[in-house]
Amino acid sequence: MANPLITQFAGLNLSNPTMLAAGVLGYTGLSMKRVIESGAGAVVTKSMGLEARTGYGNPTVVQTDCGLLNSMGLPNPGIRHFKEEIQELNKLAAPTIFSIYGFSPEDFAEVAQIAVDLGAAAVELNVSCPHVKKAGAQVGSDPSLLMDIVKHVKKQVNKPVIVKLTPNVTDITEIAKASEKAGADAVCAINTVKAMAIDSETCRPILANKYGGLSGPAIKSIGVRCVYDIFDSVKIPIIGCGGISNWQDAIEYMLAGACAVQIGTAIAFQDITVFKSVTEGMTKYLEEKGYNSIKEIVGLAHKF
Amino acid sequence: MQYNSHKCSHSSPIEAANRMRTVELLEVKQENCSVKTLTFEDPLCSKAEPGQFVMVWIPGVDEIPISLSGIASDGLTSITVNAVGDASSALNLKKKGEIIGVRGPFGNGFVPVKGNVLVVGGGTGLGPMMPLTENLVRISSKITVMSGVKCQDNLLFLDRIADLLSSVDSETICTTEDGSYGFEGLVTSQVEKKLAAEHVDMIYTCGPEPMMYRIFLLAEQYNVPVQASLERIMRCGIGLCGSCVIGELRVCKDGPVLNSEQLRSIKDEFGKFRLDWTGKKVKQ
Numbered sequence: 028m029a030n031p032l033i034t035q036f037a038g039l040n041l042s043n044p045t046m047l048a049a050g051v052l053g054y055t056g057l058s059m060k061r062v063i064e065s066g067a068g069a070v071v072t073k074s075m076g077l078e079a080r081t082g083y084g085n086p087t088v089v090q091t092d093c094g095l096l097n098s099m100g101l102p103n104p105g106i107r108h109f110k111e112e113i114q115e116l117n118k119l120a121a122p123t124i125f126s127i128y129g130f131s132p133e134d135f136a137e138v139a140q141i142a143v144d145l146g147a148a149a150v151e152l153n154v155s156c157p158h159v160k161k162a163g164a165q166v167g168s169d170p171s172l173l174m175d176i177v178k179h180v181k182k183q184v185n186k187p188v189i190v191k192l193t194p195n196v197t198d199i200t201e202i203a204k205a206s207e208k209a210g211a212d213a214v215c216a217i218n219t220v221k222a223m224a225i226d227s228e229t230c231r232p233i234l235a236n237k238y239g240g241l242s243g244p245a246i247k248s249i250g251v252r253c254v255y256d257i258f259d260s261v262k263i264p265i266i267g268c269g270g271i272s273n274w275q276d277a278i279e280y281m282l283a284g285a286c287a288v289q290i291g292t293a294i295a296f297q298d299i300t301v302f303k304s305v306t307e308g309m310t311k312y313l314e315e316k317g318y319n320s321i322k323e324i325v326g327l328a329h330k331f
Numbered sequence: 332m333q334y335n336s337h338k339c340s341h342s343s344p345i346e347a348a349n350r351m352r353t354v355e356l357l358e359v360k361q362e363n364c365s366v367k368t369l370t371f372e373d374p375l376c377s378k379a380e381p382g383q384f385v386m387v388w389i390p391g392v393d394e395i396p397i398s399l400s401g402i403a404s405d406g407l408t409s410i411t412v413n414a415v416g417d418a419s420s421a422l423n424l425k426k427k428g429e430i431i432g433v434r435g436p437f438g439n440g441f442v443p444v445k446g447n448v449l450v451v452g453g454g455t456g457l458g459p460m461m462p463l464t465e466n467l468v469r470i471s472s473k474i475t476v477m478s479g480v481k482c483q484d485n486l487l488f489l490d491r492i493a494d495l496l497s498s499v500d501s502e503t504i505c506t507t508e509d510g511s512y513g514f515e516g517l518v519t520s521q522v523e524k525k526l527a528a529e530h531v532d533m534i535y536t537c538g539p540e541p542m543m544y545r546i547f548l549l550a551e552q553y554n555v556p557v558q559a560s561l562e563r564i565m566r567c568g569i570g571l572c573g574s575c576v577i578g579e580l581r582v583c584k585d586g587p588v589l590n591s592e593q594l595r596s597i598k599d600e601f602g603k604f605r606l607d608w609t610g611k612k613v614k615q
Contacts, residue, residue: 050572051571051572051573052570052571052572052573052576052581053573054573054574054576054606054610055573055576055606055610055612057576057578057579058573058576058579058581060579061579073573073610079609079611080609081607081608081609082566082608082609084393085386085388085393085394085395085566086351086386086388086394086432087394087566087567087572088349088566088567088568088569088571088572089351090346090349090350090351090434095349095571097567097572099566099572102574102608102609102610103609103610104607104609104610104611104612105609105611108611111612226351226353226390226432228353228430229353229390229430229432231390231391233351233388233432235393235394291571292571294570294571295345295349295567295569295570295571296343296345296346296569298570298584
């Protein structure tokens with residue numbers, strides 16, 4: 028019997044619908060190779076720009092009641108330094124998607140071109156990082172600026188372009204529609220939710236950058252709602268992301284309309300084995316429900 | 332005194348450990364000219380394994396990884412800090428009664444073995460070797476503690492080592508680079524002498540990476556297993572951010588203590604490369 032988890036969308040071929048989320052373990056080829064060997068269908072790199080960034084000082088991570096707050100500040104060595112790292116990954120069957128950011132549409136297009144030259148199977152536009160000014164969510168919540176970025180990137184490269192959406196907007200479907208209109212091949216929902224934590228003893232914001240992005244179980248229901256809403260608004264594929272810790276969470280996202288899912292925070296609490304347990308659970312679910320392929324369940328919740 | 336004792340009832344052990352607790356410094360002890368030991372009370376840290384580390388928040392300054400140098404002695408935990416950078420200097424200025432934050436304990440610990448063991452610390456790398464030695468004296472047949480420092484003023488824990496080893500078959504070997512105390516030269520030459528002279532069942536080490544790399548090579552040469560505690564830039568401390576990766580391993584989660592097999596798997600990078608704050612691979 029054929030692998031029921033085989034996933035195809037936006038021209039990408041994945042052995043299963045799980046992907047390493049951007050920002051997690053994405054610096055080196057070897058660390059991403061380990062994630063692929065642990066069962067991920069694809070990996071997304073750290074977000075990379077034209078120039079190196081050291082990111083913010085520590086603390087960059089705060090544990091909250093049911094989520095993780097982070098404010099790394101897009102640390103990355105610059106896209107060109109990834110040349111050596113990608114070589115290992117290009118030998119593997121799972122696609123490597125480059126998460127990229129920029130401070131202008133021209134920046135985005137230039138980084139995308141370098142990424143594709145290095146071997147990116149697709150680029151994911153980080154227009155949703157909640158804590159870096161003039162990049163990330165600030166551009167991702169402005170439909171016309173976002174459209175300009177997507178158009179520039181689409182004009183520059185002939186690989187799939189995924190837009191990672193911020194939930195920190197009034198209406199995420201408006202941003203998804205703008206992405207589609209500008210030519211995006213897929214959207215990913217959601218990035219982290221802007222948040223903060225204050226220590227009661229010292230009365231200080233804990234993160235060095237004060238604000239950060241909330242991830243993990245705390246945001247899963249927000250992510251599911253966003254995917255559900257977007258599914259009715261656009262025709263392009265949706266990747267679900269946010270608080271996926273087990274196969275039930277992944278299935279929930281797919282029933283809402285996601286054709287693939289990204290996993291990040293759960294790696295910290297369950298380790299890299301999470302990909303294997305999620306895919307095994309999905310396979311069993313399909314078998315028990317009598318489905319032959321994972322694509323049969325995408326968006327099923329919309330029947331009701 | 333324990334602050335912020337609220338815990339999430341649904342949380343996994345790692346989530347509970349990852350919750351930052353503010354603790355009051357109960358004692359600040361000057362160990363030598365630039366090194367201090369800070370003591371606090373924390374229930375999770377009191378259950379740590381030797382070799383595990385905590386992320387220490389210095390409010391308004393930074394958060395840095397530090398291995399525990401004292402575990403559960405009188406229910407208390409301690410860290411030993413050398414004032415080398417802005418964060419460690421700020422931490423060393425803290426007085427008794429002041430507040431710091433801790434997350435952890437994180438990573439794995441040293442695995443104690445029976446038999447003849449070498450415990451090798453370079454500089455403040457001797458810190459995590461203290462609680463390890465406390466455990467080893469209960470099971471090992473012979474313990475040799477080796478300490479390497481630049482000069483006599485940098486020596487650490489001599490009284491504590493003497494106390495720990497007083498009732499077991501043991502030896503203490505100190506080396507100084509300038510010859511001002513003990514043997515002159517690097518601690519690695521004493522390690523080599525020891526390995527050439529007697530059968531050793533395990534080498535434990537923590538200190539500068541070139542020192543540990545040399546010890547790893549010696550251990551391979553003499554066919555002796557080694558456990559080394561590595562140090563890298565750390566942000567999350569829980570295996571997520573990737574700042575500390577070496578080869579396929581994450582120092583914060585797969586380490587910080589790596590065994591011979593793991594060290595072999597990273598030999599292209601161990602002692603040679605690390606990631607800088609941008610994530611770029613740079614020479615040591």
